[in-house]
Amino acid sequence: VGALHGLAGHGWSLSRASPDFLQGRSLLEEHTRALLGSPPQSRSVRIMVTMPTEAASDYHLVRKLVAGGMDCMRINCAYDDERAWARMIEHLTRAKSELGRDCRVVMDLAGPKLRVGPVEPGPEVMKLRQKRDALGRVMRPARIRLVPAGLEERRPLTADVDAVLPVAEGAVGSLRAGQILTFTDARGARRKLTVSSVGGECAVVECDQSSYLTSGTELRRKGDKGTVERFKIGVLPALRLPIILKPGDTLFLSKQPCLGRGARQNGDQVVAEAIISCNIPEILDDVRSGERVWFDDGKIGGVIKEVSARGARIAITQAADAGSKLAENKGINLPDSNLRIPCFTAKDLEDLPFVAAHADLIEMSFVREPRDIEQLEAQLARFADRTLGIVLKIETRRAFENLPELVFAAMRRPAAGVMIARGDLAVECGWERLA
Numbered sequence: 084v085g086a087l088h089g090l091a092g093h094g095w096s097l098s099r100a101s102p103d104f105l106q107g108r109s110l111l112e113e114h115t116r117a118l119l120g121s122p123p124q125s126r127s128v129r130i131m132v133t134m135p136t137e138a139a140s141d142y143h144l145v146r147k148l149v150a151g152g153m154d155c156m157r158i159n160c161a162y163d164d165e166r167a168w169a170r171m172i173e174h175l176t177r178a179k180s181e182l183g184r185d186c187r188v189v190m191d192l193a194g195p196k197l198r199v200g201p202v203e204p205g206p207e208v209m210k211l212r213q214k215r216d217a218l219g220r221v222m223r224p225a226r227i228r229l230v231p232a233g234l235e236e237r238r239p240l241t242a243d244v245d246a247v248l249p250v251a252e253g254a255v256g257s258l259r260a261g262q263i264l265t266f267t268d269a270r271g272a273r274r275k276l277t278v279s280s281v282g283g284e285c286a287v288v289e290c291d292q293s294s295y296l297t298s299g300t301e302l303r304r305k306g307d308k309g310t311v312e313r314f315k316i317g318v319l320p321a322l323r324l325p326i327i328l329k330p331g332d333t334l335f336l337s338k339q340p341c342l343g344r345g346a347r348q349n350g351d352q353v354v355a356e357a358i359i360s361c362n363i364p365e366i367l368d369d370v371r372s373g374e375r376v377w378f379d380d381g382k383i384g385g386v387i388k389e390v391s392a393r394g395a396r397i398a399i400t401q402a403a404d405a406g407s408k409l410a411e412n413k414g415i416n417l418p419d420s421n422l423r424i425p426c427f428t429a430k431d432l433e434d435l436p437f438v439a440a441h442a443d444l445i446e447m448s449f450v451r452e453p454r455d456i457e458q459l460e461a462q463l464a465r466f467a468d469r470t471l472g473i474v475l476k477i478e479t480r481r482a483f484e485n486l487p488e489l490v491f492a493a494m495r496r497p498a499a500g501v502m503i504a505r506g507d508l509a510v511e512c513g514w515e516r517l518a
Contacts, residue, residue: 117472119154120186121185129154129155130154131155132155134158138171138174139163139167142177145171146177149175150182154185154187155187155188156175158188158442161196168190168441169437172441175188187443187444188442189443189474190434190438190441190442190444191445191446192447193434194427194447194449194476195424195425196362197362197415198361198412199361199410199412200340200361200411201323201360201411202326202359203344205323205324206322207318208269208319209295209296211293211295212245213225213290223289224290225245225290225294226244226245226246227246227287227290228285228287229255229258229286229288230255230284232249232317251315255281257312258286260278261277263275263276263304264303264304265302265303266301270295272294274290276290276302277289297316297319326343326357326408326409326410327406327408328345328399328407328409329399329403329407330399330401332357332399333396333399334359334385335359335396336360336361336367336395337358337360339360339364339393340360343411344357359409366422367390367395369420369422369424371387371390372388375419378413379413379414380506380507381509381510383402426449427458427462435462435466439466444473445463445471445474447473450476450477451481453488456473456475456489456492457492460496472496472498473496473499473500475489475499477489477502477503477508478506479507479508479511483508
């Protein structure tokens with residue numbers, strides 16, 4: 084500012100002294116300590132780790148992370164639920180006490196992330212395959228846990244099991260280690276499963292050949308005196324097949340809820356274009372022809388050609404020549420559109436009481452303008468009687484353009500930070516501008 088006044092021929096002086104280089108570094112360290120806690124002795128940076136679902140059931144995983152140097156446990160509120168989050172935090176509290184280390188709890192509000200809606204279900208099939216190393220050599224057979232139908236969620240996947248299959252109630256109890264189960268897979272291939280262990284209501288079996296199992300596949304076991312016992316596999320989850328898009332294709336983004344599907348053809352003629360929905364359909368009130376659309380972190384791109392009361396028609400301009408896969412729940416970016424969606428979703432408002440009670444700092448997703456921060460502060464005042472740090476996640480072009488105003492609004496709080504969400508921001512603003 085002084086240089087500009089000098090160029091203009093006007094006298095000017097600071098009303099107060101600005102921090103010099105060393106004072107600036109000292110302030111940065113002080114503010115970082117207020118937000119993220121004291122740094123470890125061996126380094127100046129903090130290590131933040133996002134919790135997988137397993138952290139809710141595996142205390143030793145959390146303990147290993149704390150022992151390994153985790154300074155911030157990040158819980159992404161877009162996944163799991165309050166019960167799981169509470170267990171993660173309980174495990175952290177126990178690990179901190181046992182190890183004598185500090186570690187802060189960071190909770191990330193999901194925010195209005197645009198995502199592709201559900202797609203049409205595919206066949207109810209599961210592929211079993213051997214575990215191989217990087218050179219393709221077989222390391223071990225596929226391992227499958229058999230459980231009574233309806234109990235799959237109570238017996239989830241673990242590191243030593245590749246799949247969980249529901250079977251008829253009572254079928255597992257008659258199995259013994261070493262027994263052979265035979266079946267014919269979806270391709271008509273004869274295959275076998277070897278029972279490796281039985282415990283309680285579950286059994287673990289191994290398959291040394293690739294197999295395709297479908298709902299209702301019959302498993303057979305030779306019983307005493309040459310009899311054959313038969314039982315069937317229960318209902319398997321349907322595959323969610325991706326939509327294949329190529330440059331030059333059109334894709335209709337529907338305002339009405341629908342199951343996404345790829346284009347349908349009769350020979351070389353397209354009789355129905357590809358269609359998807361999105362999780363926040365009201366954004367289609369704010370899009371205009373000529374605006375860009377990106378899917379799946381920029382893997383697929385297009386331009387809006389037509390907007391109607393039913394939705395928006397998009398011409399695909401960027402995809403692999405052989406076709407790129409677009410699956411449900413993948414992100415949607417609209418960098419040119421002025422979206423008027425609120426900064427908090429209904430889920431965010433449901434999560435806030437728990438977050439305010441348990442987090443040390445909150446990551447604010449898809450913040451766009453200062454009033455978003457003001458709304459967060461108003462919500463926190465309702466639920467928290469303590470000061471929480473906030474982190475602004477800069478992941479949209481609008482937030483990028485409003486960054487100075489956002490920083491000033493956040494600086495009113497005793498502890499605040501900025502996170503550059505490289506994936507979304509690069510898609511919105513271009514890789515060249517990200518740095």
